[in-house]
Amino acid sequence: MKYLLDKNLCVAYKKIVLFLQKKDKSCKMKRITSLEHQYISEVLDNEFRTSKKSIFNQRLEHAFVEKFNIGYAIAHNNGTCTMHTALAALGVGAGDEVIVPALTMGSPTLAVLHNNSVPVFADISPDTFTLDAASVRRCITPRTKAILSVSLYGLPPDYDALLDVCHEHNLYLIEDNAQCFSGKYKGKLVGSFGQFASYSFQGSKHLTSGEGGMLITCDALLAQKARQFCGLGFNGLTATGSTLQRETLQQPDFDRHITLGYNFKMSELCAAVALAQVERADELVEQKKTVAKLFHEVVKDCDFLVPQAQPEGYENVYWTYAMMLKTEHSKTDWQRFRALFLKNGGDSFYAAWKLTYNEPFFQNVVQQDPRVWQQYQKNLCPKAEFVQPRLIQLKTNYWDLAEAEQQAEILYKTSREFQ
Numbered sequence: 283m284k285y286l287l288d289k290n291l292c293v294a295y296k297k298i299v300l301f302l303q304k305k306d307k308s309c310k311m312k313r314i315t316s317l318e319h320q321y322i323s324e325v326l327d328n329e330f331r332t333s334k335k336s337i338f339n340q341r342l343e344h345a346f347v348e349k350f351n352i353g354y355a356i357a358h359n360n361g362t363c364t365m366h367t368a369l370a371a372l373g374v375g376a377g378d379e380v381i382v383p384a385l386t387m388g389s390p391t392l393a394v395l396h397n398n399s400v401p402v403f404a405d406i407s408p409d410t411f412t413l414d415a416a417s418v419r420r421c422i423t424p425r426t427k428a429i430l431s432v433s434l435y436g437l438p439p440d441y442d443a444l445l446d447v448c449h450e451h452n453l454y455l456i457e458d459n460a461q462c463f464s465g466k467y468k469g470k471l472v473g474s475f476g477q478f479a480s481y482s483f484q485g486s487k488h489l490t491s492g493e494g495g496m497l498i499t500c501d502a503l504l505a506q507k508a509r510q511f512c513g514l515g516f517n518g519l520t521a522t523g524s525t526l527q528r529e530t531l532q533q534p535d536f537d538r539h540i541t542l543g544y545n546f547k548m549s550e551l552c553a554a555v556a557l558a559q560v561e562r563a564d565e566l567v568e569q570k571k572t573v574a575k576l577f578h579e580v581v582k583d584c585d586f587l588v589p590q591a592q593p594e595g596y597e598n599v600y601w602t603y604a605m606m607l608k609t610e611h612s613k614t615d616w617q618r619f620r621a622l623f624l625k626n627g628g629d630s631f632y633a634a635w636k637l638t639y640n641e642p643f644f645q646n647v648v649q650q651d652p653r654v655w656q657q658y659q660k661n662l663c664p665k666a667e668f669v670q671p672r673l674i675q676l677k678t679n680y681w682d683l684a685e686a687e688q689q690a691e692i693l694y695k696t697s698r699e700f701q
C-alpha cells in the first residue's frame with residue numbers, strides 16, 4: 283500500500299485490503315499478450331492471400347457462436363455499423379420509428395439515422411440508468427418498428443418488461459451490448475433476448491482489437507440478410523459465409539451484386555486480435571469486475587455517491603463504474619468533486635454523454651424532419667435529464683490491481699474531504 287490515508291484506516295479501506303488479500307492471485311495482468319501477437323503474426327505471414335482469406339474472421343465468428351450458444355455471428359468493422367446492418371436486415375425502413383434510450387453514447391441514434399429511420403427517445407430508470415419500459419410504451423406510434431436497447435455501463439436493461447412491450451406491439455428488439463460482454467439477466471447471458479445483439483471491440487471495451495464489432499442472431503434468414511448487407515451485397519453470401527466456388531466467381535458473366543450492401547467487413551488483423559481476446563474473455567471481464575468491487579467498497583456506504591443499482595438477478599460487467607453525485611447543488615459539486623479527485627492523484631474520469639437529443643448536431647439533423655423535431659420539447663426525458671449531469675464514470679480498465687487499489691483509496695480520501 284503506497285498511498286496511506288491516515289493511521290486509523292477506515293472501514294471501507296480495511297474492506298479493500300481484506301478483499302485484495304482474499305484474491306491471492308497475481309494482481310497484474312496484460313491486456314495484450316503473446317497470444318494476440320502470435321495471431322497477428324499468422325495473418326502477416328499469410329500475406330493476406332485470398333486463398334487463405336478470412337481464417338481469423340471465421341474463427342472469431344465461431345468463437346462467438348460457441349460463447350453465446352447462438353446460431354450465427356457476423357463480424358463487422360465496428361459496433362455502430364452492426365446496428366445499421368441489424369435494422370436493415372430486419373426490414374426497418376426509411377421513416378420507420380426506432381425507440382432508443384436518451385442516455386447513452388450516440389451510436390444507437392446514429393445507426394438509426396444512417397438507416398434513414400427516425401430515432402424516438404425514451405426515458406431511463408433513475409436507479410439503473412437503463413431504458414425504462416413504461417417510457418418506451420408511451421413512445422409507441424403506428425410507425426414504431428423496433429426498440430434499440432442498451433446495456434449501459436455493463437448492466438442489462440429489464441428485458442422481461444421490454445419483451446412484453448415488443449410482444450404486445452409486434453416490435454423487434456436489438457440489444458446494444460457494446461458495453462456488456464457476458465453480462466447476465468436473470469441467470470441468462472445477454473445476447474439472445476433480441477432478434478439481434480451487437481458488440482464492439484473499440485479500445486475501451488471489455489475485449490478490444492482497437493476497432494471492430496460483432497452482430498449475433500439465432501435466425502438463419504436474418505443472418506444471411508445481415509451478411510449480404512455488410513458484405514457489399516455480394517452474391518453467394520449465406521448466414522455462415524460464402525458458398526461460391528472460385529470457378530463460378532471467376533466467370534465473365536457472374537452477377538456479383540444481388541442487393542445494395544455496404545462494406546462493413548472486419549479486417550483479418552482486427553479479427554486476429556479479437557479472437558485472442560475472446561479466448562481470454564473470462565480473465566479480461568473478471569479484472570474489470572474486480573476493479574469495480576474496489577470502488578464499490580468505498581461508495582456503498584456513502585450517502586452522496588449513489589452507484590448504478592444492480593437489481594437481483596442482473597449481472598453487471600462494469601464497462602465503467604458509474605455513480606451519481608447526489609447533493610443539493612450537484613452540477614457545481616460535480617466540478618468540485620472532480621477537481622478534488624484529480625488533486626488527490628485520481629485518474630481523470632468522464633461525465634456521462636450529453637443526452638443525445640440535447641446535442642446540437644442531432645438537433646440540427648432532426649430539424650429537417652418535422653416528425654422528429656416535434657418530440658424535441660424541453661425536458662423530453664426528465665429522469666435522464668436529472669441523472670446525466672450528476673454522473674461520474676470511473677474507468678475500470680486497470681490491468682494492475684495495485685493501481686486500481688490506489689484509485690479506490692483516492693476515491694475514499696476525496697469523498698471524506700468533499701463532505
Ligand SMILES: Cc1ncc(COP(=O)(O)O)c(C=O)c1O
Pocket residue numbers: 359360361362363386387389390432458460461481482483484493494495
Ligand atoms: C453503448 C455503445 N454503443 C455503441 C458503441 C459503438 O461502438 P463502436 O465504437 O465500435 O462503433 C459504443 C462505443 O463505442 C457504445 O458505448
